[in-house]
Amino acid sequence: xxxxxxxxxxxxxxxxxxxxxxxxxxxxxxxxxxxxxxxxxxxxxxxxxxxxxxxxxxxxxxxxxxxxxxxxxxxxxxxxxxxxxxxxxxxxxxxxxxxxxxxxxxxxxxxxxxxxxxxxxxxxxxxxxxxxxxxxxxxxxxxxxxxxxxxxxxxxxxxxxxxxxxxxxxxxxxxxxxxxxxxxxxxxxxxxxxxxxxxxxxxxxxxxxxxxxxxxxxxxxxxxxxxxxxxxxxxxxxxxxxxxxxxxxxxxxxxxxxxxxxxxxxxxxxxxxxxxxxxxxxxxxxxxxxxxxxxxxxxxxxxxxxxxxxxxxxxxxxxxxxxxxxxxxxxxxxxxxxxxxxxxxxxxxxxxxxxxxxxxxxxxxxxxxxxxxxxxxxxxxxxxxxxxxxxxxxxxxxxxxxxxxxxxxxxxxxxxxxxxxxxxxxxxxxxxxxxxxxxxxxxxxxxxxxxxxxxxxxxxxxxxxxxxxxxxxxxxxxxxxxxxxxxxxxxxxxxxxxxxxxxxxxxxxxxxxxxxxxxxxxxxxxxxxxxxxxxxxxxxxxxxxxxxxxxxxxxxxxxxxxxxxxxxxxxxxxxxxxxxxxxxxxxxxxxxxxxxxxxxxxxxxxxxxxxxxxxxxxxxxxxxxxx
Amino acid sequence: xxxxxxxxxxxxxxxxxxxxxxxxxxxxxxxxxxxxxxxxxxxxxxxxxxxxxxxxxxxxxxxxxxxxxxxxxxxxxxxxxxxxxxxxxxxxxxxxxxxxxxxxxxxxxxxxxxxxxxxxxxxxxxxxxxxxxxxxxxxxxxxxxxxxxxxxxxxxxxxxxxxxxxxxxxxxxxxxxxxxxxxxxxxxxxxxxxxxxxxxxxxxxxxxxxxxxxxxxxxxxxxxxxxxxxxxxxxxxxxxxxxxxxxxxxxxxxxxxxxxxxxxxxxxxxxxxxxxxxxxxxxxxxxxxxxxxxxxxxxx
Numbered sequence: 001x002x003x004x005x006x007x008x009x010x011x012x013x014x015x016x017x018x019x020x021x022x023x024x025x026x027x028x029x030x031x032x033x034x035x036x037x038x039x040x041x042x043x044x045x046x047x048x049x050x051x052x053x054x055x056x057x058x059x060x061x062x063x064x065x066x067x068x069x070x071x072x073x074x075x076x077x078x079x080x081x082x083x084x085x086x087x088x089x090x091x092x093x094x095x096x097x098x099x100x101x102x103x104x105x106x107x108x109x110x111x112x113x114x115x116x117x118x119x120x121x122x123x124x125x126x127x128x129x130x131x132x133x134x135x136x137x138x139x140x141x142x143x144x145x146x147x148x149x150x151x152x153x154x155x156x157x158x159x160x161x162x163x164x165x166x167x168x169x170x171x172x173x174x175x176x177x178x179x180x181x182x183x184x185x186x187x188x189x190x191x192x193x194x195x196x197x198x199x200x201x202x203x204x205x206x207x208x209x210x211x212x213x214x215x216x217x218x219x220x221x222x223x224x225x226x227x228x229x230x231x232x233x234x235x236x237x238x239x240x241x242x243x244x245x246x247x248x249x250x251x252x253x254x255x256x257x258x259x260x261x262x263x264x265x266x267x268x269x270x271x272x273x274x275x276x277x278x279x280x281x282x283x284x285x286x287x288x289x290x291x292x293x294x295x296x297x298x299x300x301x302x303x304x305x306x307x308x309x310x311x312x313x314x315x316x317x318x319x320x321x322x323x324x325x326x327x328x329x330x331x332x333x334x335x336x337x338x339x340x341x342x343x344x345x346x347x348x349x350x351x352x353x354x355x356x357x358x359x360x361x362x363x364x365x366x367x368x369x370x371x372x373x374x375x376x377x378x379x380x381x382x383x384x385x386x387x388x389x390x391x392x393x394x395x396x397x398x399x400x401x402x403x404x405x406x407x408x409x410x411x412x413x414x415x416x417x418x419x420x421x422x423x424x425x426x427x428x429x430x431x432x433x434x435x436x437x438x439x440x441x442x443x444x445x446x447x448x449x450x451x452x453x454x455x456x457x458x459x460x461x462x463x464x465x466x467x468x469x470x471x472x473x474x475x476x477x478x479x480x481x482x483x484x485x486x487x488x489x490x491x492x493x494x495x496x497x498x499x500x501x502x503x504x505x506x507x508x509x510x511x512x513x514x515x516x517x518x519x520x521x522x523x524x525x526x527x528x529x530x531x532x533x534x535x536x537x538x539x540x541x542x543x544x545x546x547x548x549x550x551x552x553x554x555x556x557x558x559x560x561x562x563x564x565x566x567x568x569x570x571x572x573x574x575x576x577x578x579x580x581x582x583x584x585x586x587x588x589x590x591x592x593x594x595x596x597x598x599x600x601x602x603x604x605x606x607x608x609x610x611x612x613x614x615x616x617x618x619x620x621x622x623x624x625x626x627x
Numbered sequence: 628x629x630x631x632x633x634x635x636x637x638x639x640x641x642x643x644x645x646x647x648x649x650x651x652x653x654x655x656x657x658x659x660x661x662x663x664x665x666x667x668x669x670x671x672x673x674x675x676x677x678x679x680x681x682x683x684x685x686x687x688x689x690x691x692x693x694x695x696x697x698x699x700x701x702x703x704x705x706x707x708x709x710x711x712x713x714x715x716x717x718x719x720x721x722x723x724x725x726x727x728x729x730x731x732x733x734x735x736x737x738x739x740x741x742x743x744x745x746x747x748x749x750x751x752x753x754x755x756x757x758x759x760x761x762x763x764x765x766x767x768x769x770x771x772x773x774x775x776x777x778x779x780x781x782x783x784x785x786x787x788x789x790x791x792x793x794x795x796x797x798x799x800x801x802x803x804x805x806x807x808x809x810x811x812x813x814x815x816x817x818x819x820x821x822x823x824x825x826x827x828x829x830x831x832x833x834x835x836x837x838x839x840x841x842x843x844x845x846x847x848x849x850x851x852x853x854x855x856x857x858x859x860x861x862x863x864x865x866x867x868x869x870x871x872x873x874x875x876x877x878x879x880x881x882x883x884x885x886x887x888x889x890x891x892x893x894x895x896x897x898x899x900x901x902x903x904x905x906x907x908x909x910x911x912x913x914x915x916x917x918x919x920x921x922x923x924x925x926x927x
Contacts (some may be wrong), residue, residue, distance in 0.1 A: 015633040084785065086769040087762045089815045096633040098813055117792040143909045237644045243679035250676070253643045253794065281675040292631050295676065296643035307650055329792055345795050348650070413799040415789040621812050 013091070016219060019100045019115040021143065022125030023135035027156045030065075030509075031125060032088055032101050038201040038216060039090040039097075055486055060141035061516070085111040109378040110331035112139060113418055117404065123215075124151055128158045128191075130168050132174055134365050141364040143181035145327065145380070145420070147400050151187045152218055159193040163206040183368060190215055191490060205261070210215055228622050230317035231291075233257035234266065234394070236347035236400050237309045241296060250305055252348065255401040257313060258290040258395070259297065264314035268392035269306055273314055274301040289447045308349035310392035310402075318402060320425030322390040327362075328355065328383040330375040332409065332416035333622040337374060342416070344387060346405035352388035352543070361385065375417075384425060388543055396420035399539055441553075443523030449480050451520040452623045454613065457532045457592060458555030459584050460570055461562035463609075464529040469556060470610045480525050480623050485512055487530040500581045506537055513541035520545050525622065533589045548620065552584045553613060554595035559584050561602065634822055641668075641810040642675040643794060645757070648808045649682055651798035654806045658744075659685040659704075659712070661697040663830050664759030664811055667819055670828045671810060672728035673758075684711035686749055686756070689714065690739035692727060692876035694852050700831050713751070717743035722730045725780065727878045728856055735876070744906055745781045748805060755798075755806045773812045779803035816872075817897050824890040836870040836888040847881030 022028045054065040088099040100115030116122065122143040126136055143151070153175050161167045172189040181185060188201055191394045192209050192215060198204035201216045214223070234256035241249035259265075279286040280296040289295035297311065305311075312318050330336050331594055336355060344353040358381035361372035375381050396403030405418035444450055454471065455466040465486055472484045491498075496510055498504040509532050519526045532538050542550040562584070563571045574582035581587045592598075599609045618625045631639070643841040649655055657672060672681040687701060701801050704710035727735040735864050748756060762769045774796045789797050798806060811819070823830060833850075841848045842862045847857070850871075851864055856878050858864070869882035870893075887896045 013633055014630045015636050042821070084770045084788065087813065088769060089763045089813070091815070091817070096818070097816075114790040114792050118794075122670065238643070239676075240648045241676065241679045247677070247678060251646050253639065255794075280678065282677045290631070292636060292639055293638045294646070343799075345797065348647075401793055404795070406790075406792055406795045406797060408797050408799055413797070415791075415797045417789070418792050 011524070013093075015096045015098065015120065016222070017098045017100070017119050018121040018219065019102055019112070019121055019143070020125065021102055021112055021115075021139040022156075023127070023130075023133050026125040026127045026130075027194045028101060031123070031154065031200075032099055034194045034197055034200050035087065035099070035134045035216070036090050038197065039092050041212040042504055046128070055446045057220070070283070073326050076187065078301075085115045088322075092216065092220055096504070097219065109138070109142065110329070112142055113146065113329050113331070114141050116148060117400075117418070118147075119143075119148055121152065121219075122148050123154055125154050125156050126171055126175070127160045128155050128164075128171065131171055134179065136175075137178060138364045140179060140182060144179075144184060145329075146455045147183075147396065149165075149183065149185040150222055151184050152222075153187055153189040153214065153526075154194075154215060155189065155191050156194050159196055159198070159206070163191075165207075165209045168207075168210075188212060188218055188222075190218065195362060198621045221443045231256045231399060232265070232313035233259050234310040234318060234399065235259065235295065235297070236349075236392075236402075237305055237307055237311065237349045239307065240305065247298070248302070249298050251294070251296050251313065252573075253294050254289050254291050254313070255347075256291055256399050258288055259295065260288040261285070265299070266310050266314045266317045267303055268310045268312055268318055268510075269390050270304070270309070271320075272301075272303045274299045274303055276300075310347060310348065312392070316392050318392045319391050319424055320388040320390045323425040324385050324387075324393070325359075325422040325425060326383055326385050326405075326419040327396075328358075328375060328381055328385075328407075328419045328424065330377060330379045330417045331379075332414060333377055333438055334409075334416070335376045336379075336417060341410060343408040343410055344385065344405050345408060346391055346393060346421075347402060349391045350408075351391060353385055355462070356384040356386070376515055382422075383419075385419065388540075393421050393424070395423055397422075424531050447523045449525070449624065450549075451523045452525055452526065452551055452617070452620075452622050453516045453520060454527045454547045454551050454553055454617075455516075455538065455541060456527065456553045456555055457530070457538060457595075458531045458557060458583075459559060459562050459589055460531055461565050461567055462555040462557035462605060463599075464555045467529045467553075467599065467606050467609045467613070468529040470606050471613050474614055475525060475609055475617075475623065478623065478626065481523060482525045482527065483519055484516065484527040484529070490530075497558070501589075502534075502581070502587070506534065509534075509537040509541060513537075513544045517542065517544040520549055525617075531583050531589070533583045533587065535590045551597065551616070551620070552592055552595040553599060554592045555599050555601060555609075557601045568608040628654070634720060634818065634825060637814055637818055637823050638671065638674075640794075640813065641671045644796070644808065644810040645672055645675040645681075647796055648755055648757065648774070648798065648806070648810075649676075651792060652806065654751070654753050655683040655755040655819040656713075656751065657681070657710075658688045658759070659687045659701070659711055660759065660874075661687065661693065661701050662759070663819055663823060663834060664761065664814075667822055668757060668759045669704070669710070670826060672832075673708070675754055679699055679781045680709050683757075685714050686713045686715060686747060686751075686753075688705050688716050688743045689716045690735070690743070690876050691721075692735070692739075692852075692892075693854075693876065694831070694833055694874060694877045694880075696831050698873060700829065704829075713747070715743060715747035716749075726780050726855070727876055729800070730881050735879075748781070753805065754800070755808060757806055757808050757810060759811050760809045761811050761814050761816070761819075761829060762765070771809065773809055775807045775809065776800065777805045777807060792799040804879075817894070820890065820894050820897055824894065831874060833871045833874060834893065836892075838866050839869050840864045841867050841869060841882060842883075848883070849878060850882050852877040861873065864911065 014547045020028050020032060028155055086101045090097050100119060102112040102115040124140060126132060135593050153172050155168050158168060168191045178243040191210050192199040198206055201214055203214055235252045235254050237250045237252045239251040242253055258275055261276055261278055265276055266273050277298045277300045279289050310318055328566050338355050338357040344351055356376060358372040360369035363370055364380060372381055380444060394402035397405060403421040404418045409416045418576050456468050458464050468484055473483050475482050490512060495508045498508050512528055512530060516526045516528055566572060573579045574585040597613060617623045713918045717739055725735055725738045760768055772791050777783060799808060842864055848869055866884060867884060870885045870887060871882050874880060887893045
C-alpha cells in the first residue's frame, strides 16, 4: 500500500464546491474523471471496472474512457448523455472538493441551476475546435445569475488543434468580451487536454507559451469559498427545542454574519427585540457561531418565535415583505401560470404564492428582453410574486440563502421553479412591524376568554344574521366581548364603493377578513354574517388569523327553502333579472367542504343553533362553561 | 471570520438536514445499521437536537446474520444513548429460515433487508427514514438527492427526482409516500473516519485490525463469526491480521489484511488506499448497475 507521492492529508482543510459546465461532447465527464485520477481518488477496483466498461461502451478504443466513470445511471451510460446532476468528491493535500457535474444538454438546464446554487466556483469548458457555443453563453449566464463570481475557462481538446496558442487566445479574448456583460469578478483561462491530462495537474510540455496555473493549482488556491461571509446576522429558526418547561431553544443555520452571547437581536417578522442568552452546544456553550454553522440559541426574554421566523442583528435586520420582484427560473414541463396558487419556500418559511405575468423573459443567449405571457420549462424571466403573508428576506445579491426560493406545485408537490429576490415591492421592507407591549395574550388574560372569528356563511336568507344576532346576545350575557360584522351594514360603510361582481365580492371579503383580524388581535369574539360564496376567499379569511381562531359556521338552508322565504324579496327580483350576480341564481355558492359547524335550519330552530354554537366555543376552550 | 474546516461544514450541513426533515414530517425514524456511518449519523442526531433527545426512534432491520460484535454495540448504544431502539425481523424470512448459506446473497438480502425494511416502515407508519448512505459509495448514489422520494410501493424513480437548490429541501408528499433522507450525502469515507476520531465516536471493534479466524473463499476473506457457515473442501480456517472497511452480514462481508489497529492508522491507510470501500461486499458484484436496480426495488 504505497503510493508514488508521499503527501499527507492535514487534519484541517477547507472545502471548495464547484460546478462544471459545458456543451455536449465538450469533455466534461472526461475532465472530472481526469481530476479524480490526478487527485488519486480513483481506487484500483473502480479503475478495473472502468477498463472493463471502456471496452464495452467506450469511445476511446483501448484507452480508458473517463466519461463512463461519471455517467452513473445505466440509462445514461447506454444513451451516452448525462441526464442528472451528479456529485463527485476528491481531496488534495490542501482542499476537499465537491464537484457538481451537470448536463450540457439544453433540456436539463434545471440541473445546472441546481448545481450552481451551491457552488463557489464554475469550471466552464469550451471545445477548442468549436469555440464559444450557444450553450457556453447560456451556462455562463446562469452561473452569473446564481451568484457565482469565480470562473475557470478551460479550453479543452487543444491537442486536436495542434496546441495552437492563437486558438486558445482567440477563445479567451472572445469569452472575456462576452463575459464583460456578466457579474464575474475573476476569470482564469487554462489551455488543456482532459483526455491526455495536459495542464490538469502537471504543466504541459505542449504549452510552453502558457504561464498561468494548472487546473488543480487554480482550484487549490483560489479564494472563492464563502462569498458574502461578512454581513449581519441572519438565522432562520428551523425548529423550536422544548425538552422541558425551563428550556426554550431556537435551532437554525447561521446564514449571515455571526452571533455571540449578549448580542442584541431582532426577531422577524414580529420585530421583537431581545438579546442572545446562550449558544448551546453538545460539549458546552459556545462563544460564537458564524455563517455556515448550525446553532441552538436561547434568548434573554420570552419571545413568541416559531419555525420560519428569522433572528437578525438588531441594528441591521432583514426586510419583511409579501411582494417581490424576482428572477424566476422555471423547471417543470407544465408552464408557470400567472395567478395560479403555488407554494414558495424561502428560508424556513413555506407560504402560499402567486405570480404576476412576466415583465419580460430573458433570452440567455443574447440577453435580450422578450415579451412573454408565461414561462416554459427552462424559461427565465422577471416576475412579481405575491405571498399570502409577509416573510423575512434579503436581496439574493446580498445573501444567496436569504434571497433564493423554490416554487412547489400544490398538487403534484414537485419543485417547479427557483427564484431570486431582487427587492420588495411597495418598499414595505423598510416598514418594520411595531412590536407593542400590550399584546393579544395580555388582552386574553384581562378578558378571561380567547378571541376568535365565528364566520357564518350561507345563501341569502338562510338565517345567518338572525342566528349570529342571538349568539352575540348569549355571549354578551356571559361577559364575552363580542362584535358582529353584518353583511348589509358593512356594505353601507366600509365597502360602499364595491358592487357585486366576483372581483368586488372577493375584495369585500378581504376587507372583512382584515377587520376581523384586527378585532381578534383586540381580543374579541368576532361574528361575521356574509354570504361569502367562494371557498378561496373563506380560506383567505381563515389564513389571516391563527390556527384554532377561525370557526366556520355553515348555515345550510336549501335554495328552494330560502327562495320560498325570500324575506327581502331579493330572489324574486333576481329571477326577474332585475338583480345581477345573485348568489344561488346566476352566481355560484361553493358549499363548505369541512366547516367547523353545520347548522341545518330545516331541523334546528335559531335557539337550538345558538346552543350548538356556544357549546362548540366552550368545547374549543374559547369561552368558559357556565358554572 | 475564519473559514470553517471541511468537517465543520459537513457537520453543520448534516445537522441542518436532520432538523429540517424533523420539522417537515410526521413520523420520522433513523435507520441504524450499526456500521460506522450509522454511528456518525446517530452522533449528529444527538448534537442536532441537544439538549432535547432526538425526536425519533432507531430502527434496526435485522437479518440474524450480523457479526456478534455488531449486536453487542447495538445493545450498548440502546442502553446508553437514550434512543428507543426498534429491532425488526421480516417474519416471512424468519418463517422460511432464509439465510445466505443455502439461499444465496441475493435472496437473503432481498428478503431480510429490502422486504424487511418495507414491512417495518409500513407497520410503524414511518413517513421519513434517515439513512447513512453517502454519494461517494457507488455510482448511482452520486445522483441521489438528500431528500429522496419513494412512492407507496417504496420505489425510487431516478427520472422523477426533485431538483435541490441552495439549502432548500422540498419535503411535501402525498399520503402513502415516504421520504428517505441522507444527511451524510456529501461525506466521504475518509471524512467519516476523521470525524469519528475528532468526536471520539464508538464504533464496532471489527474496524480495527486484529488476529481473526478467517477462510479464503472466492477471493474474499471471510471471518468465521460462529459455526453456521459449512466449510467447503480444502478450506481451513487460519489466523490472519485483518479488519473490515464495511460491515454487513458476516458471510457476505470480506475482511482486508491490515495492521491498522488505531483510528490514526485507519486514516493513514485510507489516505493511501487503492481499493474502494464496498469492494468487500459480495452483494454489489452482480453486474455494473446492480445497486441502481436494488434501489429502484426499494433497497436502502
